[in-house]
Amino acid sequence: MECHEFISQLDDYLDGRLDERPMRAHLNVCDDCRQQYHHAVAVQAAVRKLSPPEVHPAFVDRAIQRATRRDAAGAHPRRRALLGMALAASLVLGVATGAYLSLRAAPVQTVAMTVERPETVRMVFDSVKPLRAATLSLSLPENVEVVGFGGVRELSWQTDLREGQNLLQLPLIAHGAVKDELLAQLSHGASTKTFRVKLEVAKSGASGM
Amino acid sequence: MPPVSPYRRGRPAELNFEDLIRPQVEYLYRLAWRFTGSVTDAEDLLQDVLLKLYPRTQEMLAIQKLRPWLAKVMHNQYVDTVRQRARSPVLELAAGGDADEDPLDKIPTTGDGPEENAERSGQRDRILAAVRQLNPEQRAIIAMHDVEGYSLEELEKMLETPIGTLKSRLHRGRQRLRALLPMEPFSVGERVKR
Numbered sequence: 001m002e003c004h005e006f007i008s009q010l011d012d013y014l015d016g017r018l019d020e021r022p023m024r025a026h027l028n029v030c031d032d033c034r035q036q037y038h039h040a041v042a043v044q045a046a047v048r049k050l051s052p053p054e055v056h057p058a059f060v061d062r063a064i065q066r067a068t069r070r071d072a073a074g075a076h077p078r079r080r081a082l083l084g085m086a087l088a089a090s091l092v093l094g095v096a097t098g099a100y101l102s103l104r105a106a107p108v109q110t111v112a113m114t115v116e117r118p119e120t121v122r123m124v125f126d127s128v129k130p131l132r133a134a135t136l137s138l139s140l141p142e143n144v145e146v147v148g149f150g151g152v153r154e155l156s157w158q159t160d161l162r163e164g165q166n167l168l169q170l171p172l173i174a175h176g177a178v179k180d181e182l183l184a185q186l187s188h189g190a191s192t193k194t195f196r197v198k199l200e201v202a203k204s205g206a207s208g209m
Numbered sequence: 210m211p212p213v214s215p216y217r218r219g220r221p222a223e224l225n226f227e228d229l230i231r232p233q234v235e236y237l238y239r240l241a242w243r244f245t246g247s248v249t250d251a252e253d254l255l256q257d258v259l260l261k262l263y264p265r266t267q268e269m270l271a272i273q274k275l276r277p278w279l280a281k282v283m284h285n286q287y288v289d290t291v292r293q294r295a296r297s298p299v300l301e302l303a304a305g306g307d308a309d310e311d312p313l314d315k316i317p318t319t320g321d322g323p324e325e326n327a328e329r330s331g332q333r334d335r336i337l338a339a340v341r342q343l344n345p346e347q348r349a350i351i352a353m354h355d356v357e358g359y360s361l362e363e364l365e366k367m368l369e370t371p372i373g374t375l376k377s378r379l380h381r382g383r384q385r386l387r388a389l390l391p392m393e394p395f396s397v398g399e400r401v402k403r
Contacts, residue, residue: 011376011380015361035392039387039392040383040387043383043387044355044383046332046336047336047340047351047356047386048355048356050243050333050336050337050340051239052238052242052243055234055238060231060234063234063252063255063256063259064231064234064259066256066259066260067226067230067256067259067263068222068223068226124247128334162248166249167247167249
């Protein structure tokens with residue numbers, strides 16, 4: 001057996017879908033392919049070992065309740081209108097204060113919107129570790145507001161970030177032409193990170209990114 | 210299909226639903242997390258699936274092997290969600306490639322242990338990051354085949370997708386993972402013998 005044949009059949013071999021004898025015979029004589037094989041097995045084992053953080057019991061209760069009370073709760077209740085399960089209750093106005101030791105901005109991204117047409121902007125905050133009581137602050141450009149928070153341009157609230165991706169869904173509406181930035185500032189302890197989203201609001205026409 | 214017992218038939222749907230679903234929630238959550246690579250998205254996907262399942266409680270009562278059936282429902286919902294998201298604006302505000310310089314990444318959490326723990330955690334992050342770079346179809350097939358152990362033949366029926374297509378997704382997904390995860394971190398301790 002040639003190396004290229006071995007490599008092309010490696011996945012079938014891993015899955016036990018081949019006559020193993022010629023593959024084993026090749027493994028015994030080829031260091032490179034043996035290394036490739038061990039690597040493939042190790043990667044597979046590593047992926048198998050990945051396990052999610054434990055599901056929160058309160059989430060399970062709430063998810064079952066929502067499923068069984070669909071009619072009462074509305075056509076399709078969203079789990080996370082904004083970051084954090086209980087944001088509506090914990091939302092406070094004003095910009096968070098604190099001692100910022102460092103500040104690094106992420107690359108600016110652009111969202112195109114149309115005047116008076118609500119658009120949900122989703123931001124994903126990727127955290128390598130759980131962060132308790134992080135503060136998220138939003139600063140909105142003039143003429144832009146979060147749907148349901150008319151006239152409010154600065155919002156701040158505390159939330160827990162979990163390991164991995166944390167979704168922030170922002171239902172935004174613009175009441176006039178805008179070419180400015182939305183600032184989302186995430187603070188935890190003495191650290192702060194600022195994300196900027198450029199909003200380009202046209203008076204009419206299709207919206208999109 | 211076995212008939213639904215008179216006891217079950219007479220109970221309120223929400224009680225039957227909870228009896229059926231609660232023992233499966235952890236499995237469904239795990240699957241959702243493996244599909245999406247994110248706790249937040251996994252919770253959303255699971256919630257969507259539960260919303261879809263509740264009106265089908267009677268149907269579920271008559272299913273003998275619930276897990277493969279639930280996995281199929283979860284997969285279908287996942288595919289729908291991915292398609293929906295492709296049509297809506299999404300901003301990825303991730304830390305970027307230079308995560309080591311990000312002050313938020315350096316915040317210690319209580320319980321951070323000795324150096325070995327940190328190394329293990331670093332390796333887990335690398336593997337997770339690699340899995341997240343797969344496309345949704347590749348993540349799903351790797352989750353269902355390589356992790357949950359469904360055979361390609363089972364998946365062909367469950368997902369109503371030709372086995373050749375599934376094999377191709379699996380092959381490409383594995384190739385991508387191997388390319389993203391260099392050999393070096395997978396030293397002797399990670400090796401598993403067949």
